[in-house]
Amino acid sequence: MTGDESERRARSDWTALGRTLRERGVLTADWAPSFEAVPRAGFLPEVMWPYDMGSRTSAVCDRNADPARWYAAAATNVPITTQWDDGRHTGTAPGRVPTSSSSMPSVVMEMLAALDVRDGHRVLEIGTGTGWAAALLTHRLGGDRVVTVEVDATVAASARAALDRAGRHPTVLTGDGLLGHPDQGPYDRTVITAGLRQVPYALVEQTVPGGLIVMPWGSSLTTADRLVRLVVAEDGRTACGHLTTPVEFMKARSQRVQVDQGAYLPDGFPGGATASSTGLTASEAGFEEPWSHPFLTVAGLLVPDCLLLRDRRGDTVSVWLYGLTDRSWAAALLTDGVARSTVHQSDPRHLWDELTGAHRWWTGHGSPSAERFGITVTPEGGTAWLDDPVRTV
The missing domain is CATH 3.40.50.150 (Vaccinia Virus protein VP39)
Structure with missing residues (x-):
């Protein structure tokens, strides 16, 4: 032709x-x-x-x-x-x-x-x-x-x-x-x-x-x-x-989010992190569909200044959280069908605890869809809300 x-x-x-x-x-x-x-x-x-x-x-x-x-x-x-x-x-x-x-x-x-x-x-x-x-x-x-x-x-x-x-x-x-x-x-x-x-x-x-x-x-x-x-x-x-x-749009150049993963673990894994366990699964948290799952939209509002990276290998999803204003990090390996998984997280923020706290908040409010949330922009910055601007998150 x-x-x-x-x-x-x-x-x-x-x-x-x-x-x-x-x-x-x-x-x-x-x-x-x-x-x-x-x-x-x-x-x-x-x-x-x-x-x-x-x-x-x-x-x-x-x-x-x-x-x-x-x-x-x-x-x-x-x-x-x-x-x-x-x-x-x-x-x-x-x-x-x-x-x-x-x-x-x-x-x-x-x-x-x-x-x-x-x-x-x-x-x-x-x-x-x-x-x-x-x-x-x-x-x-x-x-x-x-x-x-x-x-x-x-x-x-x-x-x-x-x-x-x-x-x-x-x-x-x-x-x-x-x-x-x-x-x-x-x-x-x-x-x-x-x-x-x-x-x-x-x-x-x-x-x-x-x-x-x-x-x-x-x-x-x-x-x-x-x-x-x-x-x-x-x-x-x-x-x-x-x-x-x-x-999903390409991000404004001045607002791109990047981390140097090596800077968070200069002495290798697990460094000085503490170990605990979690009952949060990959499917509950929406790690399999981060572009559309409502919880990850909510988590972004409730766990600020944090980057999530995840990767599936076989029946296991590896999840990393990185603090963007300090060197806090958290990591978990979530295996399909396994009720509890080990989590490592470092000071000062304990990011996995923040993430699971956000999940409790979301489910405690009836697991609202992302469309029920909104934002307000003022001279002082931005705030998020649920259903009505007076119900700030």
């Missing part, structure tokens, strides 16, 4: 994907014309790495070498990595860490639907990426109503070029989007396309009272996020909203 034939087939596939997303209720009627008019193929690089949802792996896809596969991937509801390792990656094999991408079309459209934009609104987008979402917003609102900020200069330049080719002309800026862009604010709507661990208050200040902020948000405990739709209060000082759909 030639490139032209592949492109024509992709247009048909894109229309079919739009039909599927409309049937699922993800693509709303007001966004359907923009989706049809602005296919994401025009915003993807010649070499990219579509994500296989089944195998949870990425494989290179080169438009010049295999145009049929490239265009098919562009019109498929999968995330596509477009940059590895902050641009230091070379070659065609996947890099170590994906650092820029084109999100799943279903997620992009869900976030845009949550924005509830109206004619005349001004929108600030944090994280331009390929430029596709900015193009959709521009088609809907006009280029003079859309400002998009990208931290990576190379990514921003590629997005500008793609937007120009598509005839879409929002304001594209290079810089730290978490600072916002007050010069062209305030904004009626703000959308962030990078996972956040703290919500910058500057974005609340630059969104009008009654305006909306849509973003992926999560704790430092795992890489999982939840979409959050914050409503700015009428006095403009606070913003709050419920957690919604589970997602």
Whole structure:
């Protein structure tokens, strides 16, 4: 199949994907014309790495070498990595860490639907990426109503070029989007396309009272996020909203969480840690599904400044917890069918005790779903709550 034939087939596939997303209720009627008019193929690089949802792996896809596969991937509801390792990656094999991408079309459209934009609104987008979402917003609102900020200069330049080719002309800026862009604010709507661990208050200040902020948000405990739709209060000082759909976004560069595991155990395992036992199992804690299990969302709220790593080998799950403000750590090997397991944990925090305490809190409150929780952002920081902002966690 030639490139032209592949492109024509992709247009048909894109229309079919739009039909599927409309049937699922993800693509709303007001966004359907923009989706049809602005296919994401025009915003993807010649070499990219579509994500296989089944195998949870990425494989290179080169438009010049295999145009049929490239265009098919562009019109498929999968995330596509477009940059590895902050641009230091070379070659065609996947890099170590994906650092820029084109999100799943279903997620992009869900976030845009949550924005509830109206004619005349001004929108600030944090994280331009390929430029596709900015193009959709521009088609809907006009280029003079859309400002998009990208931290990576190379990514921003590629997005500008793609937007120009598509005839879409929002304001594209290079810089730290978490600072916002007050010069062209305030904004009626703000959308962030990078996972956040703290919500910058500057974005609340630059969104009008009654305006909306849509973003992926999560704790430092795992890489999982939840979409959050914050409503700015009428006095403009606070913003709050419920957690919604589970997602996983690349994290804002200034908020990435990393640890040097060797620094926690300079003398080897178990160091000076104390040993105890636990009755918490891998399935009860959700270690098998950290991207969606409600308890790990709650644990992230109740066990702050902590990173969880886990790995399954056969019938055993190894779990490590690392304190991010000190050298506290905890480790456990949880074997399927075994009622109690040994835990090692070090001073000063005793992180496993904090985790099991969080589990008792969660089950004691009826094991509430993640969607019952929300966050409020104030000048002093953020707070989490259950069901109602007055019921702080």
